[in-house]
Amino acid sequence: MLDVAGLVAGYGRVTVLGGISMQAGGFGNVGLFGPNGHGKTTLLRAVSGLLKPRGGSIRFDGEDITGLSPRAIVGKGLIHVPQGNTLFPDLTIADCLALGAYSPRARPHEAANQEKVLALFPKLRERWRQRVRTLSGGERQMVSIGTALMSHPKLLVLDEPTLGLAPKIKDELCRSVLDISKSGVPLIVVEQDVEFLLELSKHLYFINHGQMETEIKPGESLAHSDIMAMYFGH
Amino acid sequence: MSAAELTDAQDRRAPAGAAPVGPGRLPWRREAVAMLVGFAVLALLPFVFTDSYSRHVLIMVFIYAVVASNWDLSLGYGGVFNFGHIALFGIGVYAYSLLTKLAGMDPWIAMAAGGVSAVVAAVAVTIPILRLKGIYIILVTFGFAQLVMQVIISQSEYTGGTQGLVRIPTLYVFDHNMVRDAKFAYFYIALGLLVLSTVFLRAFVRSRAGISIVALRDNEEYAVSRGISLVRQRLITLAASAFFTGVAGAFYAAYQRNASVEVFGMSLATIILSMVLLGGTGTIYGAIIAAFVLTVFSEAMADFGAWRPMITAVLILVVMLAYPGGIFGMLKSATGVFSRRWSPPS
């Protein structure tokens, strides 16, 4: 579904991604992992159009989306939940979810998607009129993911959804992410927690120095020691 | 860690290309030679331009250059958006006018008093903005300028109100005739003012105090945690930027021989601020070069009448849109004379 080929991207004089390639969405979920500062977030920002790629191509659903605006990409159903769940601090949960359904593609499904989101995160119903800034980290992440689901995703991209959360909340959120996956939306998930990624997907990429250093295809096994070796050198 | 150690650390390790360090990174000897050559060239100009009109334009360039380059100290280096800077100039104008005309003070002493008055006013306006940030500083200092103007207008029995003051006593140099020398003496007084002001500003920004205010601008929390006092440095910055601005105002009053509240107006503020920004902030020299370019350009447009401010506005817009680094950045990239290490903050 998503096909990234030879993608080059960076900020100012710095090139972060030096020709990276990956496929996702065609056969289940995809997990990305690797040390911080090596291009995972940059890759996702380029895919969702926040960052204009300098080279390479991105195809989604058979169409070339390289260099399109985020709005156009959202319109095609590729939805990105960025890292850090800052969202809109002074909007209520109701406002955020309404904004999620802003694109014409998502508008007809608004009511149905809202039901789904509230079934997935019942807590949001309790806090319906509360501002995002007053919510806990876990609740904000729920609003972030909920807002993305309101955009009626064909492919959902999550950038470290459990970053900085307490273990109990993290487990809860991981279960919700698995539920989303079961409901038929393929995911691309960036996570430091490889155990969670393995639960989610049999197809992982290890990103290092702006490159796809290792691809683990479904069927290939992966031991904990292998992962350690990837992070700390062979 | 003290400011001194910060200085040492920066001297040892030259910052990388785009590092936003304001103070001069050029060796001071080379800068002193360049400055000397530059001012020597300026000092020879009256022998090339012997008519009083050309000299008048140059005198105005020097006055604007002093005001703009001092503004660059608080704005470009200190990062304090003091929109009352132009009021400091106005305070110099009125302090000189009132002291010489009403109190009968000696013009030269009154000129220094103009500078001191501006410093006092700068300290007064700094107190309410000490706790403020960014846009609030713009608004309060802008309001301060308006307040000063309103007070001057309301005290019309002394200040002449909106009519202004005329026949203000002028400067004297022994018994040299200031009127019949085609502005020869005024030229050198104005140039002397610019030289003193520029040497002061460059020495200030290269000093520990200068480096500490840049540290505050770039990372306030870090600088404060390193022992730099925000309150003291902000007061020093604004007071330092005020003195020569006030003296320039006093000189302007002595030279024009009249004072009006127009010196507080938005149009003058826009022109001077354009010089600071067009020149490229955080360089001092940029503002001086831009003062030259804009003033001469504006004079060259004198025949266009009402179109002149419009053409100037378009020029400002074009440069601002096309050259983020200002004229100074433009010259630098064009000539490559200055090392890349010495880059103004973008």
Added chain:
Amino acid sequence: MNTAADILFGGLFQGSLYAMMAVGLALVWTTIGVFNFSHGVFMMLGAYLAWQFVAWGLPAYVAFPLAVAVMAGAGWLLQATVVRPLIGRANLVLVVVITTLAAGSLIENGALVVWGPRSKQVPPLLEGNIALGGIGVSLHQIAIIVITPIILAALWFFLTRTRLGLALRAVAQNEDASRLVGLNVTMLYALAFGIAAALAALAGIFLGGYRFMTPVMGADPLLKALIVVVFGGISSISGPIFAAYVIGFFEAICSYYFGLYWTPALLFAALILTLMVKPEGLFTSGRSRGLA
């Protein structure tokens, strides 16, 4: 009785004008994070356009809305030329101050060339005077006092109850997140500027029906609007509206008891005191858009 009526009426009238101006400034600030220093010039241009349309023979009820609509377009044009290309610059706030000042100077001097320095007046919204509470009041001023809250309420409704208004508030809070839900950030910036310019034009028509117009008529209202947003805080729309009326009444009271000359000085003193006690403005809930 006369005193109370004078103050009440003066406060409401000035407050209305300040509110119309300040809301536009605040809207642009919260959405884009810049201050538009040509806002006062928008006000002037709106008034002159209205005058011009009336002079061409259009009836006021056509000329006024037309002037407002043209100014909305002018606001869009201004942001597209001197604001939008600068987004992303490190010292955006400062650069936009100078580009909007320069653009304002261009428009102001253009108006001087086109219309000349002679004072003009647009027809009032309503002709005639009535006696209220012992003082004579023009119907034009009454109309302004009544219309302004209606327009501000409509704006508030738009911002809080419609999806487009919601989008405008969202862009103000997080630009990247706004893009990721598919908002057209460029269009929303233009919209904020357009609305602000339209409100300024309306304020200009209000003022131009009451006082003589000059090409520099926008300077003082701009200053007052700046003071209002400092008082009210710049992170919301309701804060500046309240502050506008507070300042309107403050001025009415000051000029009644201390005279017109001392009013600006007293206002500024009050402003400084306010900022020393509450640096984020009087009516804020704590959020502020950081300065770049």
